[in-house]
Amino acid sequence: MVIEWLKLRVSPELREKFIQKDAEIWTSMLAAYPGFLGKEVWIDPERPTEVILIIRWASRDAWESVPAERLKQVEQQFTQEFGEQQQIIEAAEYQVRKFPLASS
Numbered sequence: 001m002v003i004e005w006l007k008l009r010v011s012p013e014l015r016e017k018f019i020q021k022d023a024e025i026w027t028s029m030l031a032a033y034p035g036f037l038g039k040e041v042w043i044d045p046e047r048p049t050e051v052i053l054i055i056r057w058a059s060r061d062a063w064e065s066v067p068a069e070r071l072k073q074v075e076q077q078f079t080q081e082f083g084e085q086q087q088i089i090e091a092a093e094y095q096v097r098k099f100p101l102a103s104s
Helices: 012-030 060-064 068-082
Strands: 002-010 036-044 047-057 086-095
Touching (some): 002 012, 047 060
Antiparallel strands (some): 036 047
């Protein structure tokens, strides 16, 4: 499994609207692609300007299978409906590794 990790800056008064629009536009589009396993939104009560998005993919190939043109279209739709009131301030990719428990 691969994790797409995004930290965004959003004004506190728009945070809930951002989360709703993200689910409505981005998450619904991503859910149509094989290999998309789910998405979580993390918020820190101590940092009301930050939103962290955790997107789970079955593999890096599944993540990269989303066409660039489709991503561009959805970004334009999101900007049209929400505006450019958010900024990605950090992005990362993680691989999830699971190991069997050692016998005692």
